[in-house]
């Protein structure tokens with residue numbers, strides 16, 4: 001029974017993809033919601049590769065630029081449903097990338113500059129704190 005449910009889900013997603021590329025987004029959305037219902041009914045998880053394809057809020061089959069928008073934000077890929085506005089965020093492999101970690105930074109003089117700035121900043125901060133303390137007594 002579970003095997004049949006898995007096959008049914010795969011078939012429904014295949015149909016959804018075909019209808020979405022053919023322009024029938026309403027049918028694609030219907031197939032997605034049916035696939036999700038089969039999953040709930042037989043306690044079968046929707047495979048991760050399928051979960052990327054639809055909105056969890058309104059079961060819309062996501063077609064890039066038509067029913068979904070994808071943006072990259074601080075180590076996350078954020079896909080927004082253009083029908084209901086729900087966002088789905090996935091971690092981009094490797095996490096947030098710091099500019100100083102790039103190959104150009106390693107070859108250049110960026111790390112040395114950063115070190116000098118960090119020392120100067122901490123000294124200024126310490127001096128500022130010391131000078132502020134007596135004025136608070138007034």
Ligand SMILES: [Zn+2]
Pocket residue numbers: 055056057058059060081082083084085086
């Ligand atoms: Zn949605």
